[in-house]
Structure formats: structure tokens, C-alpha cells
Amino acid sequence: MTSTVPDVSTPAGIIRLGSAFCDAKALLTAVELDLFSTLCAVPAPIDEIRDRLGLHGRGLSDFLQLLVALGLLEKSGDRYRNAAGADQYLVRGKPSYVGGFLQQANRNLYRAWDRLPDALRTGKPQAVGDFSDVVGNPERLGHFIGMMDALTQVLGPELVGALDWNGQSSVLDVGGCRGNMAAHIVKAHPHLEGHVFDLPQMEPFFTEHMENSGLTGSVLFHGGDFFRDPLPQADVVVLGHVLHDWDREQRAFLRRKAFDAVGPGGALVVYDRMLDDEPTHVENLVISLDMLLVTDGGAEYPVSEIRDHATVLGASSVRVQPLGDYDTLVECRKTVS
């Protein structure tokens, strides 16, 4: 998928790009109001939408028409209905729901981006509070998990299909959150023993998720700090959307530790929104700036960083492939003995 930007060789295109945050905020507001869940299976005229959502009514027609123009709603007669994509991905409770990412973007990233100039001047993150505040507050941790689940929900089937899992007997997802990616992998390949390593505060969320997924006992949780505590060994060790939270030295430390945890003949598998050496990919540059705004030293990084390090670590081969629309997967194999 390629990102499109308006024609910025014209004043109209430049102004349009400068107003793109309004389009985004319209979508984020619709998700915050849970408009798409409200309209799921029950198209409604404007007055009914106003009443269902408890809105004033002023501006509502323009708001709904903007969502039509953005392709998120459709209108037939006087009734608004969800367009196909909104109906599949923005209705709460559907397994394909990605609104968790948007809700957290609205709560956290939207405000942080307002402070981009401060981040660029100081090099300091601008989000309210740091990750220890999130981890220490179950409600905020739940919001964070919703954001991560939205990503792994899309990438799970991609990762399942991207690797040859035959001949492997275990998988460890380091920084695996509440185990959503591990659940995808083990469901598709039940011969695998699943392991998730994450901060101890994640365990109750993990336990509940495994119960709901019917995977209790098939995926095990290991609580700890990956900078201080040992990692369990596994044939395939995954580091997904983890390295971009940290600075270059910390990324190298985590890669070494994860590669050491790989059993003979296994692989370290990294996925992230990696950048080209001369990056022009709008979506991934935006995510890299997200990392500037919400972490102390994180950023997206080029594939070459992993490739070069894999040689130092002694990987027998390195394979790179796209994963989903925006991510890159790097598989670093370990020799059999």
C-alpha cells in the first residue's frame, strides 16, 4: 500500500495537506463516539443518530457528510450506513476491530503531535506521563493493549504465513503484550509450544485473553524485564514492534539477548515499521516520529541495522520480506549446532 499526499506543488494542495489533521480528527471522533458500532446493521437518519449518540445536532450533517466523503459512511435516501471497511474494522466487538489503535491515537498521540516542535527542540518525549505510568494503571494498560491488539490482529495471519513453522517446536514472543500474536501463531500451528515474555503487570490480561481464546496452557507467560531478567529458550524468538521503542544501543542489546535465546536451527524474527536507508515512506516516518514523541530514545531504523548486526551475532542467513502493508520482517537463522 502506498501513502498518497496531495499535490504540494500547488497552494491548494499545500493547504489541503495542512488540514489533513481535520480528516484524521473526524475519524478519531467517530470512533470515540462509537458511531460505527451504532450504525452496524441498523442504518439511521440524522435525527436518530443524534439521539442515539446524545449529540446536539449542530454540525452533525457536515460531520456525517465528511465521513461519507472520506469513504467511511454511505448514504442512501436519508439514511446513513457504514461503508464496508468501517463496518468490518470499526465496529466494536468484531474480531477484526482496529479501533483500539485509533482510540489510543486519539487519547495520546494526537495531543503529543501538538508538541512536535518541543520534541524537535529538546529531543524529549511529549506524551503525558511515561510507560511506567501506563503499566501501573490497569485502565491505561488496557487502552495500550487495545492499541497493540489492533496491530497484531492484522499482522498475526501475515506472520503465520511468512515463516516455515514445520520443524520448529516452540515460539517465544518477547514483548508479546497479552499474547495476541502468540495466540495467532499457536492457533494456526497447534504443535508449537507458545511463550510470551512481558512485564509482570501484563499477566492478568494475558491469562484472560488465553482463556477467551481457548489457549490456556498452550501459551505460557513469563513476567520480567527484558533488560535485566533471563529469557526462556525457544526455536523461534520474535521481537515485534519492540526494538523501535529503544535507542540504538538498547536495540543491539535486545537483539543479542533474543538471538542467544534461539535454539540451534531456529531463528530470531524481528518485525517493525523499518525505514529504507533514504526513507520516503510517509506512514513509517510518521510512526518513527510517534516514537520520538512517546519514548526516550526510540525510532524506526533501517533493515541494514539488523542485517549488519546479524553478521556480528553469527546468524547463518538473513531473510527480509515485507509483512502486511507497512512492516518489514527480518528472519535471522541460527546454525543447527
Ligand SMILES: C[S@@+](CC[C@H](N)C(=O)[O-])C[C@H]1O[C@@H](n2cnc3c(N)ncnc32)[C@H](O)[C@@H]1O
Ligand atoms: C510496542 S509493544 C509491542 C507489542 C507486540 N509485540 C506487537 O507486535 O505489537 C512493546 C511491548 O514491550 C513490553 N515491554 C516494554 N518494556 C519492557 C521490559 N522492560 N521488559 C519486558 N517487556 C517490556 C510492553 O509491555 C509491550 O507489550
